Amino acid sequence: MxxxxxxxxxxxxxxxxxxxxxxxxxxxxxxxxxxxxxxxxxxxxxxxxxxxxxxxxxxxxxxKDADVADDAGELGFFSPHSWQPLFLAVGASFAFLGVVFGWWLMYFSAPIIMISIFGWVFEYYRGENRTQ
CATH class of the missing domain: 4.10.860 (DNA Excision Repair, Uvrb; Chain A)
Structure with a gap:
């Protein structure tokens, strides 16, 4: 790095x-x-x-003397699946379309964006992934 x-x-x-x-x-x-x-x-x-x-x-x-194999192994934790980025992209698409077609689309996009961000931040704090 x-x-x-x-x-x-x-x-x-x-x-x-x-x-x-x-x-x-x-x-x-x-x-x-x-x-x-x-x-x-x-x-x-x-x-x-x-x-x-x-x-x-x-x-x-x-x-400088390292081989490619020296960097093998686990590099960190990456979320295996998450639907939240898709919903965030849909909300952002509606927001950008609001600039084209009318600001009234913001009334639909803002809740989608807020719920998606909230869900993405807290997706590991509910269900089977919740810590006690």
Whole structure:
């Protein structure tokens, strides 16, 4: 993760330099804004990866002498199935369609989005997965 964090931070520095050069030469606000937002996104990802790399053990990707087999095994917990992202996507689709057809669709999309987020956050706190 250290290497990926450094890559994103250096990418952010490059994008910042290009945003400044582009903004000065073109005086075009939309592209300049997009480049500055890309800089911010790259910095967030780079900082997250660098911060997380300090908290977890070094992986095989951080060792120059590692083999592919060194990274085999369990990598973490991933939800085997969940319907909540599908319902969240349906709610978000209705919300974006509300911009096209009318804001009245927000009355239908907001409850779907809220219930889906609530269900996704708390899906392991009910039924057989509930902790005592």
């Amino acid at each position: 250290k290497i990926q964090g450094r890559m994103f931070i250096w990418l952010a520095v490059f994008i910042l330099a290009m945003a400044i050069v582009y903004g000065v030469w073109s005086k075009e606000p939309v592209g300049t804004t997009a480049l500055f937002l890309s800089f911010g996104l790259s910095m967030m990802i780079g900082y997250y990866l660098a911060f997380t790399a300090r908290r977890v053990d070094a992986g095989a990707q951080d060792n």
